[in-house]
Amino acid sequence: MTDFEATRAMFHLPEGVIYLDGNSLGPLPRAATARMARTMQDEWGEMLITGWNRAGWMAQPRALGDRIGRLIGAEPGTVVLGDTLSVKVYQALAAALDMRPGRRVILSDSGNFPSDLYMAEGLIRALDRGLELRVVAPEEVADAITEEVAVTLLTEVDYRTGRLHDMADLTARAHAAGALTIWDLAHSAGALPVDVAGAGADFAVGCTYKYLNGGPGAPAFIHVAPRHADAAFPALSGWLGHDAPFDFEPAYRPGAGVERMRVGTPPVLAMAALDAALDVWDGVDMADLRARSIALSEIFIEGVEAACPMLTLASPRDPAIRGSQVSFRFAEGYAAMQALIARGVIGDFRAPDIMRFGLTPLYTGERDVRAAIRILTEVMQQRLWNDPACRARHAVT
Template identity: 50%
Template sequence: MSDVDATAPSGLVAEAARLDAADELRAKRAAFALDDGVAYLDGNSLGALPRAVAPRLADVVAREWGELRIRSWEESGWWAAPERVGDRIGRLVGAAPGQVVVGDSTSVNVFKAVVAAVRLAGGGPRDEILVDAATFPTDGYVAASAARLTGCRIRAVPAGDIGAAAGPRTAAAVVNHVDYRTGRLHDLPGTTAAVHAAGAPVVWDLCHSAGALPVGLDEHGVDLAVGCTYKYLNGGPGSPAYLYIRRGLQPRFDSPLPGWNSHADPFGMSPAFTPADGPARGRTGTPEILSLLALDAALDVWDDVGLAAVRAKSLALTDFFLRCVAALVPEGRVESVTPADHPARGSQVSLRCPSDAEAVTAALVRRGVVGDFRRPDVLRFGFAPLYNTFADAERAARTLAEVL
């Protein structure tokens, strides 16, 4: 047995080095623009820049736009990009090709999905939309607006109770896969099955899970899902979101925001709307080509990565960070609100910090540890398995201990 105390600072540093040396994803870090002197643990808000993005975007601007100009819609594949990039994201969320379209913001796609879900439910006595009570605020705002437009009412229910709450009045349910504040991973398979048993569809928000863990949309029969691409998928600030429409539902998907891009014959310019086949009926207007192709380049880092390895490293990183916090931070100064059990944990650790969490976050940033906080007292540390290291986790815990 080693004489080194694994809970002592030197023991944790040595353990981090051993874990990093054994990490099968360690080579991926070099694909990102990162500072060696900074532990960037805010990938759950904005992912780091993949190095391939800048040259790709320079080519899009200088050659595809600057030289080919309008010819690029066909010659450079711009027109088909929303579905092509959608299929790349589909692999990361467990969706077979032909079910994901990229475009618009998460908020806009939540609106499309919720209204379409209510329309799929068929009206009648189904006049209630169940919403995750701790949902990200925008999802709640959009669901409330969708309820007003469809004659429904909102009922807020804890995410874990939505399956049990679903019944004959349920028109749709809207659930966050991972709680943005606590990092709790909710039961996607169980909730989806329970709401289906009550006769209603479910809309899942994958913003804090896609790119951090396996999702299994097809496997678990998910109806509709939305998500952003600028967190764990590293698409860049404001990069376009995506919409998943299960293949069997596509012929009945009735978007509340039809546009010329979602028309079966977009260049026919017909005054009457006929929806396109497939996920293209989830489009609205002209694709955001510059940000869409930046996202496309960012997704290259995932080409040879398996989600099982990503999940294993995510859990190992968060386990190690929690252990470092317990060993180094003075007792009683912080309390984890992230579940300790793996099946209920996403890829972030949230610590309740009564001692002015905002000031503590600022002090951490000044010392090279970048996380964030959520009012009033939650420190958030997001672990992106493709580029975060165990040394990042140890440094963050040690710096937090020094600050406190």
């Protein structure tokens, strides 16, 4: 059994805060600051340029990729770190389109994170060959997978509602229609068991600053199924994806396997924090995590629905098709969330009316959830969102 008291003790959590926004930015792992100081002083400071080999910086995108691979069911050597999630979406999409030259549709859904759709738009505009981004409702994806579709671009867990796609089923349907699949695991990696190899996913991408707790702006990852890795051409063909980066050849030759999806110089300092964050996962069984995530979510839904009738559940009621977050709709949701944050319960708001709460078992327990229900109830019953200070609209939070 996973010891969640032990994992909780591995995080710094501010006094007086109940943090239900780890699905946006995970908290600071206690070991990360010392690990970072070591990388800066003992590696960068003392080894200088020789750190690329002596400290293993150059190999780290692959090593960290393998640590994440274990959490998403990817074979060793099929995941590599680097860049941002948006850039990794672009890479996967460009490679997939290149592998399906006769087809013109990228299929996505309205529950996908906008940046994924934007990246597809930008690529379509640049390629200028009559490609179409077709966006359907999440429930309509299965029926929309036709033989026009080159590739599906789907986020497994809807960032607003937490609705979970059936990765294995949709991947099988895509393959039956001759299409490829890209799975965005932003709200999956570290949130629930994922099995990209078992599902037969062609590409998967994700970020590491949410459930994986790598820190603000931590690097992204990309997985390419081994059967495609030597066929997927990187449109972003940078030197570290070259077969022999340090030969400085004038022409590009893609490296073997997923290494070709590397682009530029790896983000060494950010990787140090992420490495420390991934240590937390060493003793975690994903089935235990999922069971606890569901238990916390059920308590939260039941408690909020009982006490706050103004809030409407936006997440699926069936935990089997829900990620590790719970969302409620409320027209004054932005102001209500500000009132809640002012009282120490941090969730977030997503336009137009979604109050979103991440339930993250590594550091959130039943007591936190019950306290959050109590404070949310107070905010709702006392209409505390009418306080004008809560109504000013900020960019983030």
